[in-house]
Amino acid sequence: MRQLVQLFAVILVASLGLMAWTNALNRSAGYAGADTITVFNWGDYIDPELLKEFQEQTGITVIYETFDSNEAMMTKIAQGGTTFDVAMPSEYAVERLMEDGLLVPLDHSKLPNMAHIDPRFMDMSYDPGNVYSVPYFWGTVGILYNPEAFDEPPVSWDALWDPSLRNDILLVDGAREIIGMGLNSLGYSLNDTDEEHLQEALAKLKRLTPNVKAIVGDEIKMLMTGNEASAAVVWSGDAAEIMWENEDLDYVVPEEGSNLWFDSMVIPKTARNIEGAHLFINFMLDPENAARNAEYVGYSTPNATALEMLPEEIREDERFYPGDELIARLEVYENLGKRMLAYYNDLFLEFKMHAK
Amino acid sequence: MARTRNFYLIPYVAWIVLFVAAPIILVAYYSFFDVEGQFTLDNYAKFFTPIYLRMTLGSFWYAFLITAFSLLVAYPTALILTRLKHKQLWLLLIILPSWINLLLKAYAFIGLFGKYGLVNAVFETVGIGGRQLLFNDFSFVFVSVYIFIPFMILPIYNALEELNPALIDASRDLGASAWTTFRRVIFPLTLDGVKAGCQAVFIPSLSLFMITRLIAGNRVITLGTAIEQHFLVTQDWGMGATIAVFLIIAMALIMFATGIGKRGALRG
Known part of the structure; x- marks a missing residue:
């Protein structure tokens, strides 16, 4: 004791x-x-x-x-x-x-x-x-790509659905970014709260899954620097960092619109x-x-x-300091409220489950 | 005497109450609230939707695969270990990787399994050609097995070490072959070690979340991934807690099903 x-x-x-x-x-x-x-x-x-x-x-x-x-x-x-x-x-x-x-x-x-x-x-x-x-x-969300894998720059989100990119795209692990990409590719706002539009975006994203190699976080920088995929949906800041390491890559903000962060x-x-x-x-x-x-x-x-x-x-680099015309097509993420954010994440989870 | 014994119990009881019972009660409590803090049973209804049921089945399937492959590698390894001269040194070498941070190990495997990684370089050299090794079921199970193997080897090794050698000699004297001796004597008497190893691997495998992203590229989604998402991203603690409640129940059932009873033979 x-x-x-x-x-x-x-x-x-x-x-x-x-x-x-x-x-x-x-x-x-x-x-x-x-x-x-x-x-x-x-x-x-x-x-x-x-x-x-x-x-x-x-x-x-x-x-x-x-x-x-x-x-x-x-x-x-x-x-x-x-x-x-x-x-x-x-x-x-x-x-x-x-x-x-x-x-x-x-x-x-x-x-x-x-x-x-x-x-x-x-x-x-x-x-x-x-x-x-x-x-x-500040920055944008866009497509970081290897020009060798594309006949012409992927100026539209739809370029990612090309069957030639099978198992060759990396996506950033963010519900707003990826669901937003689906919405933008259909001509909708990335702050859309219409469930019909969101389901439509999910259905389109599910058709992208054969091309999706992985949905990753910060390691996207290491993977793209090492040419692990031909294209990736990334933030412009990360794109600049990656392109500093790997000069073969280029970055574009699709014309349908994207996120201004x-x-x-x-x-x-x-x-x-x-x-x-x-x-x-x-x-x-x-x-x-x-x-x-x-x-x-x-x-x-x-x-x-x-x-x-x-x-x-x-x-003068238009990719990272775009002009007024492009900025006019970009949207800032609005706070959609906890319930809608949870719904976005449920849709994203469903997309991930489909990506198997 | 009884008073002294009760006094000694205080730290243990306090520990169990504060760090086991209280967190479980809190998790159960949070599971009845929605993302806006309103009381609800919707989280439980949501858990039984196809997406979460698929995720649950997937989690159990991967946990089973990881446990099975770990056992497949660990038992022969433990058996060989007991017969080696410098067994403590070999055991240390097996345990050593578990001292390294999981994140570092995951990044090392990204380097090894990448398109231009060491493994693919070897494949190219021997003429097999490059393979997609990262971001699939194979890489996820392989890396998970690598991570969990020490936790399977140790209890099996301990069980084998405690096994009375006279029983093996007796089996041989009675004309049993090496295989029969293993099947009828060694394996049954080390079953507690196997159960302990399976518990130590299966239960954490159910809730893996970091390597599902780093190694499987979110192509494998486990309950752990969903919990992480709900707690850290959507901050829907209610749904995260609901999944955790089912995980706790599953773990309790597994521990009950693989309950370890003392066997006289193990004491030698």
Whole structure:
């Protein structure tokens, strides 16, 4: 009995010691106090040099944490156990966070660099008046393809249904993206909630299954870099990354329309250093910083002034900086509500089951 | 004496209540709510629709295949292991891969089985020609078996180690052939190890989710995949919990069906 009590005592003392040590380390790393901000972002989605420069300029230490899905990020913010001063959710997640009252309105007077954002990307449907969010990066969903496998570029979604592409297409593992592709290919909106249209899209997608090699996540980058398939439905940012590694590939946004996505900077309700958060957002909106960040990350910047600073071959690349005519055909994902999102996912699950 | 024994029980009871009973109760509780938090029985009705029933049957079929192939490889391996000189070293080498992160192993297999991977390169060299090895049933079962094999080998190896050698000698003395000895003596007396191994493989196989995407490219959809989708993507915890309830019931039934009883012979 005495031995058991001694064992518990040793474990307790060791645990308390470790906690004290961790706390001391956190303090030395700047995890406490008003001179820190915690930034919650996608992995490898910022130039680390900019974080250092921000710290040098403002004296505010940046604690950088990452997430791998909007859902994981929203859950963490909603639970409120962790303090995040700035987060970078996608547009539909911004809408969900707004609905749930989990965001702090931005003080535009503290964000003078907002003036550099391209007016086309301001005042979007998911956040009218940019009350809660500022665009960070933007892009499209399209077809990444190997020109050798196609007689002509796949400018239509229907090109993917070509029997010559049997077992040669990779799809991104996202219900909105793939059901949206089915809807767009039929001329419907990718925010369609008409069950008849959705069933029609599912029926068409089921006819695509002989051509589908796999439905994958982040590993699509590795697979396409290694020429594992002739075509893939991907986000433009991933396409740019893959094409940097594999110059044989090309990217096109189909003419029927597609998704226009945004990752935005927001201040969650859990923020402790709201002043520091505004300073950070404004720093990232500075044209010079935004240009450097866009070059490092390889995604499209919504900062019009920063775009002018980028090399001409990037600036003039219609695949990643499409003109007004194409942008007019693109749609932002709307928050369809939990019930409809669940329905979309059920349809996607049915499509996956059919892909056997 | 009884008071002391009860005192010692406290940590175990607390552990069972907090980390076994409470989560099961919570999962069951959540299964009665829809995506908007309203009380409903629709989740259970939905589970019995063709899509989820197909998924359930598929999950059981793949779990059965993984278990069967694991057993097929593990039993002879365990048998050979018991007869080797440096058995502990060999056992360590078998266990070693289970120390490596599952994600890393999955990525390694993507590299091996890819269109331009090592296996296809070997096939090309020997004149077989390239094959589609990734994103199909074969790759899914193969990688799953590779992952679960140590969990099948260990209990069988332990059962074989505990087996009284005198019983095998007696069988031989009585004129039984090697096959008869195995069939009538060795295998029946190591059945508890086989059952434990099958439990350790079959139950986790039912709820595999990461390698269904990485290795099978979502061409294999298990109940685990659906749970992950409902909890992490749609955040429809009710439906995710409903599938989990059926998984828990299935696992309980499997454990009951393969219940392990102590046998005197195993004690040697």
